[in-house]
Amino acid sequence: MTKTKLIDGYPFVKYEKNTFNEEEMIDRSREFYVWMDKRRTVRDFSNKPVPKEVIGNLLLTASSAPSGAHKQPWLFCVVSDAAIKKQIRTEAEKEEFESYNRRMPEEWLEDLRPLQTNWNKEFLEIAPHLIIVFKKTYETREDGTKGNVYYANESCGLACGFLLTAIHHAGLVALTHTPSPMNFLSKVLNRPENEKPFLLIPVGYPAEECWVPDLKRKQLSEVSAWY
Numbered sequence: 001m002t003k004t005k006l007i008d009g010y011p012f013v014k015y016e017k018n019t020f021n022e023e024e025m026i027d028r029s030r031e032f033y034v035w036m037d038k039r040r041t042v043r044d045f046s047n048k049p050v051p052k053e054v055i056g057n058l059l060l061t062a063s064s065a066p067s068g069a070h071k072q073p074w075l076f077c078v079v080s081d082a083a084i085k086k087q088i089r090t091e092a093e094k095e096e097f098e099s100y101n102r103r104m105p106e107e108w109l110e111d112l113r114p115l116q117t118n119w120n121k122e123f124l125e126i127a128p129h130l131i132i133v134f135k136k137t138y139e140t141r142e143d144g145t146k147g148n149v150y151y152a153n154e155s156c157g158l159a160c161g162f163l164l165t166a167i168h169h170a171g172l173v174a175l176t177h178t179p180s181p182m183n184f185l186s187k188v189l190n191r192p193e194n195e196k197p198f199l200l201i202p203v204g205y206p207a208e209e210c211w212v213p214d215l216k217r218k219q220l221s222e223v224s225a226w227y
């Protein structure tokens, strides 16, 4: 059993330290970077099923992210039902058609051209699972009263980062999709007023033939300043 000690009446457990030496740390950090650098946002999915147990593990990893006052102000909806996926695709395409044809300014469209995105969101029906991340703006306690959450945007962003890392680690692919506006997701999934759609993440295997833009990432010197 883990030993706890009370600090000011609150239980604490001993942090389990890692014991990597510097050489191991250099190797591990390098290897992890090389592995993570292979992660790509993918739009061509296979319809090959992914066990729900895997998705459950991915969500547990996501939910291990740090959050303001440890409120974990997130909810992950997993949509695997073909009829609901179709409904989400229809609604998303309605908004995206408007965005691409009328709402997005020319500079934005120009910036997206190298990615070759468009309003067609076929992947919403092809990917075996859609994970829709909802951000809680407050929590509802068992007795129906409201409780505060803190830094909900930062917290949900971190959870999504953990989720994408876990998806890649499992050998699967994902797309961070933000149909805009995405309030239709609250309606389709019948979510309560305190949950706001944050990110829609189709998850699955890549299609047999899967092409991704030939992107270059910024150099360390461009993304860091050392003092």
Ligand code: IYR
Pocket: 096, 112, 115, 117, 118, 119, 177, 178, 179, 180
């Ligand atoms: N939400 C749209 C447009 C879009 C916007 C950005 I910024 C991207 O990096 C990619 C796409 C869509 O999903 O197509």
